[in-house]
Amino acid sequence: xxSAANTALSEPAIHDGYRxxxxxxxxxxxxxxxxxxxxxxxxxxxxxETRLPSAYYFPLEDVRSxxxxxxxxxxxxxxxxxxxxxxxxxxDRTAENSVWSYEDPYDEAxxxxxxxxxxxxxxxxxxVGDEPIAEQPRxxxxxxxxxxxxxxxxxxxxxxxxxxxxxxxxxALIAAEFPVWRLRLLVxxxxxxxxxxxxxxxxxxxxIDEFQATHAGLQSAQYRDSPFAPILAGEGGxxxxxxxxxxxxxxxxxxxxxxxxxTDYVAMPVRFSDGLINILILTSDRPGGFATDELGQLYEVLxxxxxxxxxxxxxxxxxxLLRTYLGRDAGERVMDGLVQRGDGEEVHAxxxxxxxxxxxxxxxSLSRVGYLAALNQYFDxxxxxxxxxxxxxxxxxxxxxxxxxxxDDKDDPHPDACLRALDAVRDADRAIADVNAEREANxxxxxxYGTGLHRGDITYGNIxxxxxxxxxxxxxxxxxxxxxxxxxxxxxxxxxMSSAFAHSVSSELISLGKHxxxxxVGEQEIFTLPESKEA
Numbered sequence: 209x210x211s212a213a214n215t216a217l218s219e220p221a222i223h224d225g226y227r228x229x230x231x232x233x234x235x236x237x238x239x240x241x242x243x244x245x246x247x248x249x250x251x252x253x254x255x256x257e258t259r260l261p262s263a264y265y266f267p268l269e270d271v272r273s274x275x276x277x278x279x280x281x282x283x284x285x286x287x288x289x290x291x292x293x294x295x296x297x298x299x300d301r302t303a304e305n306s307v308w309s310y311e312d313p314y315d316e317a318x319x320x321x322x323x324x325x326x327x328x329x330x331x332x333x334x335x336v337g338d339e340p341i342a343e344q345p346r347x348x349x350x351x352x353x354x355x356x357x358x359x360x361x362x363x364x365x366x367x368x369x370x371x372x373x374x375x376x377x378x379x380a381l382i383a384a385e386f387p388v389w390r391l392r393l394l395v396x397x398x399x400x401x402x403x404x405x406x407x408x409x410x411x412x413x414x415x416i417d418e419f420q421a422t423h424a425g426l427q428s429a430q431y432r433d434s435p436f437a438p439i440l441a442g443e444g445g446x447x448x449x450x451x452x453x454x455x456x457x458x459x460x461x462x463x464x465x466x467x468x469x470x471t472d473y474v475a476m477p478v479r480f481s482d483g484l485i486n487i488l489i490l491t492s493d494r495p496g497g498f499a500t501d502e503l504g505q506l507y508e509v510l511x512x513x514x515x516x517x518x519x520x521x522x523x524x525x526x527x528x529l530l531r532t533y534l535g536r537d538a539g540e541r542v543m544d545g546l547v548q549r550g551d552g553e554e555v556h557a558x559x560x561x562x563x564x565x566x567x568x569x570x571x572x573s574l575s576r577v578g579y580l581a582a583l584n585q586y587f588d589x590x591x592x593x594x595x596x597x598x599x600x601x602x603x604x605x606x607x608x609x610x611x612x613x614x615x616d617d618k619d620d621p622h623p624d625a626c627l628r629a630l631d632a633v634r635d636a637d638r639a640i641a642d643v644n645a646e647r648e649a650n651x652x653x654x655x656x657y658g659t660g661l662h663r664g665d666i667t668y669g670n671i672x673x674x675x676x677x678x679x680x681x682x683x684x685x686x687x688x689x690x691x692x693x694x695x696x697x698x699x700x701x702x703x704x705m706s707s708a709f710a711h712s713v714s715s716e717l718i719s720l721g722k723h724x725x726x727x728x729v730g731e732q733e734i735f736t737l738p739e740s741k742e743a
Contacts (some may be wrong), residue, residue, distance in 0.1 A: 226258045227286060230319055237264055239326050240333035242298040247271045253320050254345065258504060262345035265323035281305050282444040286474050286503040288317040290444030306330040314447050316500060355384045369397055370520045371407050371416040378409040386502055387494035394436060394487040398525040400448025417693060435459050435475050439487050446475040451499055465491060472497025478514045555668045557616035558629040558661060559689045562590045564607035565656035583607060586655050589639035597632035602680055614683060626712040629661060631730045633703055660693030662706040693723035701736045710735035
């Protein structure tokens with residue numbers, strides 16, 4: 209028998225918990241599919257792996273390669289390497305992803321490098337000589353219980369977040385005497401700004417370090433030169449032994465790890481149910497690194513860990529998407545269960561509506577791309593100012609922005625929310641001025657706008673049909689602030705405020721007198737900023 213331990217001088221001793229052994233077959237082994245012999249060899253190897261069916265590996269020369277169709281599927285084993293896959297097509301039948309090979313295996317599996325294995329159940333027949341093999345050979349090596357299985361069932365699900373999950377996983381590894389020095393988990397996320405969240409545990413450092421990787425960071429040389437890039441591109445996992453006189457240090461991070469005393473590095477893809485690839489990275493500083501037994505036991509439970517991790521990732525992504533499309537506060541309210549039509553509450557708030565002026569003419573004078581760019585410039589200035597000052601952008605209505613600044617105490621005559629709204633007005637005004645200076649320098653049409661602010665009681669919640677809901681604000685003050693904003697063009701001012709809002713701030717505002725709001729009974733006094741210019 210040729211064992212994995214004998215094929216790699218650097219492989220630590222194999223334990224009873226998980227093992228891989230490879231033995232040569234002296235008999236003639238044949239594989240039949242759709243009436244054709246697709247493999248026929250007296251030089252095959254039989255691989256035994258703990259708790260898995262055994263598999264025959266055939267040299268390429270003894271396989272009918274004209275029937276093989278290579279595809280893009282890759283899987284990773286931390287002690288065998290990355291497996292490439294082929295579909296088998298004979299006549300009118302195709303067996304998808306039924307053939308695989310470790311073309312560049314790790315030392316533990318070097319003896320089967322370039323050999324091909326066939327999915328036993330997808331084939332029509334297996335023969336030793338002329339005698340059919342009744343059933344797939346099984347591994348007859350007894351194995352002790354995998355300690356991580358019990359942890360997955362009893363403890364992993366108790367984690368309340370991805371960082372807590374990483375902390376619990378690290379504790380389970382240490383309890384099982386797994387020689388991990390550093391553990392890192394990279395989890396992809398649906399976020400317009402963030403590409404992924406990374407969580408790192410290190411044996412000699414308290415707590416879990418969290419890092420947010422931006423989409424812009426994907427263009428950096430640091431990312432391109434990292435092990436993450438090929439793994440996330442679907443090229444499988446990475447195993448690097450860092451000991452010896454000439455270790456393979458093909459990524460800069462490996463040089464840093466060697467300098468810190470690391471002996472072994474394993475980066476494994478963790479796939480979610482939709483195929484999204486995440487990464488689990490393990491680093492050891494024990495002489496000899498990780499044993500096959502140790503990696504094998506963790507590898508066994510990796511799919512289950514991936515599903516549990518996916519639950520946390522989906523919650524984060526769901527909340528991120530809700531915050532992105534509904535606003536932070538509205539998103540959290542929906543996430544907390546306000547999902548039925550009619551769900552909501554009465555709140556007191558500053559109501560903000562901004563509208564881009566002459567947008568139809570602007571759209572007609574620009575290309576689609578140019579108009580969208582101008583629109584986003586405007587939203588960056590206005591909605592950006594609202595968010596930076598603690599407001600809640602509820603929605604973009606065409607070229608308009610609807611936002612609120614909730615007020616905790618409606619009886620407070622000068623609430624902080626009103627002051628923050630006023631700061632947001634001034635920040636937006638400065639940002640628009642900067643954008644217009646840039647646009648005029650580029651011979652582009654400047655942007656004009658109108659903003660109305662009001663204060664009052666609103667209903668904040670779900671409206672719509674049973675199949676299509678919108679989380680928004682409704683009420684008399686919402687209608688009134690819309691009418692106030694529409695006065696901006698008539699009065700030649702970019703910002704107008706109701707008396708209810710104006711009396712809530714200590715800043716000296718300018719009264720523009722009383723005006724009739726369309727559809728509103730009685731006249732209302734309207735105010736503006738002393739520094740306001742004609743819109």
